[in-house]
Amino acid sequence: MTTSLTRALVQGRNSLESIAIPVLAFAVSMVLFGGFCTLWGAPFWAVFGSIYRAGFGSWYAWQNSLVHAAPLMLCGLCTALPIRAGLITVGNEGAFVIGGLGAAAAGLATQAASPWVSLCCMAAAGIAAGGAWIAMAAGLQYFRGVNAVISSLLLNYIALAVMLQLVEGPMRDPQSLNFPASYAITQSHQLGRLYHSRIHLGLAFGVMAAVLSWVLIERTVWGMKVKIVGGNSRAADLVGLNSGWLILAAAFLGGGCAGLAGMVEVAAVQGRASHAIAAGYGYVGILVAFLARQSPLRIVVVAVILGAMLASGGALERDLDLPDASIAAFEGITFLVILASESLYGRIPWLHGMFRGMPQGNK
Amino acid sequence: MKDAGGGLSRRGFAAAIAATALAGPRCLLGQHQPPLVVGFLYGGPKNDLGYNQAHFEGKRALLSLPYVKAIDQANVVETVAAEESMRDMIHEDGAQVIFATSYGYLDPYVLRVARESPRVQFFHCGGSYREGIDPANLGVYFGYIDEVEYLAGMTAGLATRSGLLGFVAAKPIPQVLRNINSYMLGARSVRPSAGMKVIFTGDWVLPLREAEAASSLADQGADVLTGHTGSPRVIVQVAERRGIWATGYQFDQSIVAPHGFLTGAEWSWGVVYKRYVELIHAGESVSAGTIPRRMSGTLKDEFCRLSPFGPAVTPEMRDRVLAAKRELLAGQRAIYRGPLRDNRGREAIPAGKTIAVQDPVLDGMDWLLEGIQGDVAKV
Numbered sequence: 001m002t003t004s005l006t007r008a009l010v011q012g013r014n015s016l017e018s019i020a021i022p023v024l025a026f027a028v029s030m031v032l033f034g035g036f037c038t039l040w041g042a043p044f045w046a047v048f049g050s051i052y053r054a055g056f057g058s059w060y061a062w063q064n065s066l067v068h069a070a071p072l073m074l075c076g077l078c079t080a081l082p083i084r085a086g087l088i089t090v091g092n093e094g095a096f097v098i099g100g101l102g103a104a105a106a107g108l109a110t111q112a113a114s115p116w117v118s119l120c121c122m123a124a125a126g127i128a129a130g131g132a133w134i135a136m137a138a139g140l141q142y143f144r145g146v147n148a149v150i151s152s153l154l155l156n157y158i159a160l161a162v163m164l165q166l167v168e169g170p171m172r173d174p175q176s177l178n179f180p181a182s183y184a185i186t187q188s189h190q191l192g193r194l195y196h197s198r199i200h201l202g203l204a205f206g207v208m209a210a211v212l213s214w215v216l217i218e219r220t221v222w223g224m225k226v227k228i229v230g231g232n233s234r235a236a237d238l239v240g241l242n243s244g245w246l247i248l249a250a251a252f253l254g255g256g257c258a259g260l261a262g263m264v265e266v267a268a269v270q271g272r273a274s275h276a277i278a279a280g281y282g283y284v285g286i287l288v289a290f291l292a293r294q295s296p297l298r299i300v301v302v303a304v305i306l307g308a309m310l311a312s313g314g315a316l317e318r319d320l321d322l323p324d325a326s327i328a329a330f331e332g333i334t335f336l337v338i339l340a341s342e343s344l345y346g347r348i349p350w351l352h353g354m355f356r357g358m359p360q361g362n363k
Numbered sequence: 364m365k366d367a368g369g370g371l372s373r374r375g376f377a378a379a380i381a382a383t384a385l386a387g388p389r390c391l392l393g394q395h396q397p398p399l400v401v402g403f404l405y406g407g408p409k410n411d412l413g414y415n416q417a418h419f420e421g422k423r424a425l426l427s428l429p430y431v432k433a434i435d436q437a438n439v440v441e442t443v444a445a446e447e448s449m450r451d452m453i454h455e456d457g458a459q460v461i462f463a464t465s466y467g468y469l470d471p472y473v474l475r476v477a478r479e480s481p482r483v484q485f486f487h488c489g490g491s492y493r494e495g496i497d498p499a500n501l502g503v504y505f506g507y508i509d510e511v512e513y514l515a516g517m518t519a520g521l522a523t524r525s526g527l528l529g530f531v532a533a534k535p536i537p538q539v540l541r542n543i544n545s546y547m548l549g550a551r552s553v554r555p556s557a558g559m560k561v562i563f564t565g566d567w568v569l570p571l572r573e574a575e576a577a578s579s580l581a582d583q584g585a586d587v588l589t590g591h592t593g594s595p596r597v598i599v600q601v602a603e604r605r606g607i608w609a610t611g612y613q614f615d616q617s618i619v620a621p622h623g624f625l626t627g628a629e630w631s632w633g634v635v636y637k638r639y640v641e642l643i644h645a646g647e648s649v650s651a652g653t654i655p656r657r658m659s660g661t662l663k664d665e666f667c668r669l670s671p672f673g674p675a676v677t678p679e680m681r682d683r684v685l686a687a688k689r690e691l692l693a694g695q696r697a698i699y700r701g702p703l704r705d706n707r708g709r710e711a712i713p714a715g716k717t718i719a720v721q722d723p724v725l726d727g728m729d730w731l732l733e734g735i736q737g738d739v740a741k742v
Contacts, residue, residue, distance in 0.1 A: 053455070060454040064447075179441045179467060269443055276442035314451050318402075318434040325438075 017345060018293045025341040026291060026305075029334040036329060042320035054315030055308025063198045067269075069307030070199075071096070073206030074261035075285020076292060076299040077213055078130075081254035082138060082148075083294050084217055085247045086230035091137050091152030092258045093282025094159030095130035099259025100266045101163045102129030104273035105171070107185045107266065118189045122263050130259015131252035133159065138251030142244050160278055167273055181274030191268035202264030206303065209257050213296035216253075226250050258282060284310065284331060290338050398432035399459060399644055401425065401636075402452035404439045406465030407568065413594020413613040414567075417630040418464040418488070420614070424633025431640055434458065441467030449476045453483055460643055462636065464488045477501045484649050486639060492656050502649040504635055504658040506666030507720040509545040510691050511628035513698050514669050514684050515610040516549025518625045519587040520557050521680040522608050523550070528559040529580030531590035531598050533567045535739040537728040539591045542612070542628070544732045545698050546589065551734070553683065560585060561737030567593040577601035587625070599624060608675060615670045626684075627670035634665045661720055663692055705730035706737070 030048070037047045055065050078092040106125035110118040137152035164180075171182040193200050217223035226246050229236040233243040265277045288306055292298035313327035403422045407415040415437065425433045434456055436448045445468045452458035453476070461483060463473045469490040477485045477498040485501045492503050519528050528550055532539045543561055550557040560583060562576040569592070577588050577598040589610040590598040596616055602609035603620035611617070611627025635658065647653035660666035669688070672681055690696035702714035711730050712718060718725060731737055 054451070058455070064451070181442075271443075274442065276440060276444065279444075314436050314448055315455060317436050318452065318456060324436065 017348065018295075019298075021341050021344050021348075022291045022293060022338070025337045026334065028341075029330070029337045032333050032337070033330045036333065037316070037320070037322055037326065040322055040326075042316075042322055046320055047316065047322075050315045050319045051309065051312040053319075054312035061308075061311065064311040065304060065308035066199050066203050067307070068310040069303040070202035070206045071261040071265060071281040072285055072288050072303035072307055072310075073210055073299055074202075074257040074264070075282050076288035076303055077209055077285075077296060078134065078254040078258035078282070079286050079289035080292065080294040080296060080299060081213060081217075081257070082134065082247070082251045083289070084223075084230050085226045085243075085250035086233055087138050087141065087148050087247055087251055089134055089137055089148050089152040089251065089254070090286050091134050091155045091255070091282075092285040093278065093280065094152070094156035095133045095255040095258035096262040096265070096282040096285075097156075097159040097163050097278050098133045098262065099126035099130030099255075100262030100277045101159075101166065101273050102126050102259065103263035104182050104185070104266045105166075107189060108171070108183055111186055111189060115189045119191060119267060122185075122267050123260060126259040126263025126266075127256035128259070130262060131254075131256035133259070134255025135248050135252040138248050142247050156282070163273065163278070164275060167275070171273065173272070176274070179274060179276070181270075181272045181276075184272040185267060187271075189267075190271055191264060193268075200264065200268035202261070202268055205260055205264060207300055209260070210296045210300045213253070213257075217296065222246075258285065261285075280328075280331075287331060287334055287338065291334075396430060397457075399430055399640065400452075400457045401431055401433045401460040401462065401640060402449065402456065402458035403433065403435035403462045404445060404448055404464060404468060405435065405437045406441060406467070407438060407593060409435070409437045411594045411614075412596045412616050412619065413592070415464070415593070417614045418462075418632050421630070421632025421634075421636045422462075425636055425640060428637065428640060428644075430644055439465070439468075441465060441472070443472070445472040446476055449473070449485075450479075453480050459483055460640070461485045462488070462639075466490065473501065474498065481650070484643065484654075486649075486658075500648075500650045502654060502656055502658065504639075506630060506635070506659060506664075507661045508628050508630070508667040509541055509698055509720045509725075510662040511667045511669055512542045512545040512612075513549035513552075513691070514688055515589065515612075515626055515628045516546035517553055517687055518549075518672070518676060518680060518684050519546070519589065519608070519610055520550030520552070520554040521683065522625055522675060523554065523557065523587050525584050525586045526554065526557050527583070527585045528557060529577065529583070529585030529588045530559055530561045530735075530737075531573050531576040531580065531588070531592065531595070532561055532563050533569075533592045534565065535563055535729075537726050540728045540731060540739065541725055542591050543735065543737075544728070544730075547732045547735055548698055548703075549687075552687070557734070559735045559737075561731065561735055563737070564592065570597045573597045574601055578605070581605045581607060589627075611670055617670060617673055620673070622673075623675060624670075624673040625676055626672050629668060629670050631665055631668050635660070659721070662688075699725065704733040706733050706735050708733075 034044045034047050038044045054061055056062060075092045075096060078095055079089060082089050103122040103126035106121040107118055110121045137148045137155055140146040140151045141148040167182050168180040172180055173183040191201050225241050229241060229243040229246045236243045266273055270276055284306055288299055288302050292302040310327060316322045316326050317324050405415040405418055409419040410416055422433050422435055425431045439445050439448045449461050466489050469487045473485050473487050474497060477500050481500050487503050489505045490503045530543050532543060547559050560580055564572040564576055573592055574597045578601055580588055586607040588598050588602040591612055595612045596619055599609040599611055599616045599620045603623045608623045608625050609620055610625050614629050617624040642654050687696060697717045699712055699718040701712035701716040703712040705711045729739055731739055
């Protein structure tokens, strides 16, 4: 990544273009995806009809979207928080998996305790494991000069391998024949649902984490320090800030969010750790963070929209006979368009000029 | 619900109302009668030339019924993902019937969703129903393909020059062992000296290991290869590449071996799905007991069939196999007829005893026939 991209990301420009360009990029991706589906024989508009129906068309669809949105919010924060300290990480999936694994281990170890104690242990273990995972990538970059984009990406595969090793080995439930999985968390020790709906408490965790992150970054001295480090870590060192610890802490918080999402997946959805928890929420979380321009509050909205997209994957297959991997194609298209759109910042005069009076970053 | 007379139409009416309410905008398409929505879940891809494609073709057979709207989802893993797919089909698409085709879907996923949605009928392929424990709206179905394997084995026995057949199998479970043994019995019915080597790969979808096993069998002199895995596609491919023959399983694999494909044992789930859907359309249900709890069938019931013969099968070979098929259908020929010994020298079926393919005793099969090189205990 170029330094100008890093800087632009770090500063989280608060202008019209930081909303307009992602919206435009998302719209372009939708049109491209519609065209892609048309190539597969689906009518262009029917694609969007299906997505709307399965994402927002009914209360059932809304619940589906929100269930998918919960882990996306937390995984989005995993990229958005460290970026404020100048660290670009894509280790969301690894932190998610390790968090889920840690939570499952903690949950299985505390089956004898009361549900509340057990769930708190699971959440703490998930946050600690996920946080440590991303902090590891941060430490490698800060202390050893290893690029965190690359190390965190590779850590995703290591996390998956560690999880599979344990789930197919010491943690394996001998009854899980065709699909190796850990022993299951007792029903009473699983995470509850909101008001008789299918939406689990993970959604509340996601919204709370996003709001807390916003307060922390935008409204506290600590957040100010993190942003200074993100702007220029050498300058931050010169004014007496301990940039190493600030970067590690921001990375830990981000990773903790993804780890918590992993805990929710184990404690509310799967009920056990297995290959199934690596469903790609972490990778989509990166997309969420970029579409939201790293703003914790916008992450909530973007996560709901992308949650609806994920929820509609099956509907595209059922309604229009599209391949089951279509939604993965959509994610890929959006990734490319979002990255391409980064070059537009400051280049669209009428968007740029409208806010001439406002600080426009470092152009 | 127990009253079978007037209750049927009332139930049909109620289901139609429910479908109208659930299907929503679909009714704007101008259809007066809301379609019967049927949902299918497959554990793998629809184009695997194997187990999943056989079910997918079965689903496509429903296209001929105008009152059915069949929907499906492929690559649904045996986790809560299966539950979510079924719920989506029920709540978003208004599915009234669910066919869960992968073995691992049943417990706990199908059981859980079936309890949640008692008005929807669930049918699971290959599972067993526990009376008094499992929900009433659940049925199971499967077929006995032994006779078709026997005919495919017979074709292999007629084709082989070396007299050695190669079989690549996933796991030494009864259903697989039945296929291996009936294949061998078919081959031996025309070539008593025929031998067979079996390699177990350990799992249903391991294309690399299957290819290695197939190659190794060819190296050892086998000149007809077959298999029982999720899809024996690679096994048939290896045979073609090695210039030897192959017979298929699950689905017609002739497309990957235009020269060496002899025939194969394949499922015709379309027959089964049509039968179910016609019954349901007529207002019958498994909950009410008007659809059998367990639906199973043999070659005679057209649950399974022989793949079209390939070019290597001469008219004389074809006639012999088809004559044997007629005898099987007429009950003049039996597959499991004693005396049969297993490959460890023990008596498997005593002299004078004949076991029908539907006999549940065969579901406990744990032996390989005399003359087969392979170990049931070793995977």
